[in-house]
Amino acid sequence: MRKLLLLSTILLLTVSIGFSQGSKDGKGYVGENNNLIQRPLDLEQIVEFYPNPAIDFLNIDIKSEDLVQIEFEVYDIIGNSIKVSPEKLSRNKYRVPVSDLHSGYYMLIIRDPYSRYRRIFKFGKR
Numbered sequence: 001m002r003k004l005l006l007l008s009t010i011l012l013l014t015v016s017i018g019f020s021q022g023s024k025d026g027k028g029y030v031g032e033n034n035n036l037i038q039r040p041l042d043l044e045q046i047v048e049f050y051p052n053p054a055i056d057f058l059n060i061d062i063k064s065e066d067l068v069q070i071e072f073e074v075y076d077i078i079g080n081s082i083k084v085s086p087e088k089l090s091r092n093k094y095r096v097p098v099s100d101l102h103s104g105y106y107m108l109i110i111r112d113p114y115s116r117y118r119r120i121f122k123f124g125k126r
Helices: 002-020
Strands: 047-050 057-062 071-076 087-090 093-097 104-112 117-125
Touching (some): 057 104
Antiparallel strands (some): 057 093, 071 104, 087 093
16 A cells, blocks of 8 residues: 555656646746756657666667756656666766666656756666
8 A cells, every 4th residue: 555655656746747847938947057048948859768678778868958967866666766877978978777777667867957857757677
C-alpha cells in the first residue's frame, strides 16, 4: 500500500511538472546572467535521450543553446535518489552511466536553474 501511494505521488508530480514548464504567455524567461529572453522554450524539442531502454549508458543531446547550467538527477520507480556522474562529451552532449543500475524503470530529471527548465523523462534499464 505504501509503495502504491508513493508511486501515485511520483506520477502525479511527473504530470504536474511536465504541464507547468515553459512560457506559453510569450513573456519569455530569464536566461544566463539574468537577461530576459523573449522566446519560449519548445519543451518537446529541447532534449533527446537514447537508447531507451539503456544497457550501459544513457546518451543525452540538448538541442537548445539557452540551457547553460544543466543538472541531472536519477530516481528509481519508488522515488529513491540514485547518484550518477554524467560525462560531458561536448557542449550539448552528455552520457550518463547506468550499467550499475538494476533492471527496471527510472526517472531522469534534467533541469537548468537559469532558464527554469525542468523536465522528467522515464527510461528503462535492461
